[in-house]
Amino acid sequence: MKNRLRVLRAEREWSQADLAARLEVSRQSVNAIETGKYDPSLPLAFKLARLFDTTIEGIFSDES
């Protein structure tokens, strides 16, 4: 699934490890989601949306 995580992270100057610590997940998890190799669960998607003060649709897009 396409997403804007890298952009949102860059805007806040967070590394993948910084974001992982805020989400309480591993850095590998952030990388897998960011590169579109793994789709997060709904609770994690909501957590991401809250963290970036946006909606799930504001981060993820189901366009191929």
Place this chain on the structure above:
Amino acid sequence: MNCTTNNPAARRYMRRFAVTMLLYVLFLVLAVWVFVHRHPTGVLAYALAVLPALPAIGLLAVFGLYLAEEKDDFQRFIGVQAMLWGIGGTLAVTTIWGFLENFVHIRHLDLILVFPIFWAFFGISLPILLARYK
């Protein structure tokens, strides 16, 4: 499954794994010693023979607990995939071996090796799966 982080579920898993493995070694040594020196019979012999299998089976429960407690769903996904590789690999090897035993009469595969085969496939698949997401 990332056991190198400060992940509490992974730390608990490692602790439980170490305790269960220690029990396995203790029970195995005890069973071997009793069979060699005391030659048990009847119910005691059966109970002692099964004793080392209990912590070995317990390792599956320990991993099940890890999956239930792990909050990082990506790590759970990796753990479940590694389990599937373990199960699939074991079924593949034992099925092929079974046909080879029946048709070309190769050496019989001792059933005690099924569990190590499972953990070997599990252990090999884990770093490969994680490497895909580095």
